[in-house]
Amino acid sequence: MIVRHLEKLLGTERDVDGGNWISRRLLTADDGMGFSMHDTIIKSGTETPIWYKHHLEAVYCIAGKGEIELVGSGEIFPIQPGMLYALNRHDRHLLRASETLQLICVFNPPVTGREVHDADGAYAPSPAIAS
Ligand code: 9YT
Numbered sequence: 001m002i003v004r005h006l007e008k009l010l011g012t013e014r015d016v017d018g019g020n021w022i023s024r025r026l027l028t029a030d031d032g033m034g035f036s037m038h039d040t041i042i043k044s045g046t047e048t049p050i051w052y053k054h055h056l057e058a059v060y061c062i063a064g065k066g067e068i069e070l071v072g073s074g075e076i077f078p079i080q081p082g083m084l085y086a087l088n089r090h091d092r093h094l095l096r097a098s099e100t101l102q103l104i105c106v107f108n109p110p111v112t113g114r115e116v117h118d119a120d121g122a123y124a125p126s127p128a129i130a131s
Helices: none
Strands: 015-017 021-027 036-042 047-050 056-070 076-079 084-086 093-108
Touching: none
Parallel strands: none
Antiparallel strands: 015 021, 021 036, 036 093, 047 093, 056 076, 056 084, 056 093
């Protein structure tokens, strides 16, 4: 069994600064769960273009306020505690935080640990996991 505590990850390799966001990677590919799970802070007043072409991501808000705008349709969905969104179509979007957001993010395939966004707002494809 794996047991981790957020406060023990802070300042370690699992604590990743992406500029507009800070991602604390509670579970990563090498944990062998088939997904990664992150406790992520989105800084207040930021807008982040994101397009996870190689991953599926589900996001659950536990604190703060913001919105997600889908690129193309222009649809906007408010984000507040209790709201979940799942990027089941690799949806390209803009993520805005009007107040600091605390989000639980789950990735399939799992991130390996230190990924930050490329110019398109994507993470590189995860390497195949050896069985
Ligand atoms: C909600 C979102 O995608 N934020 C960007 C950071 C990323 N999800 C991560 O790696 O925690």
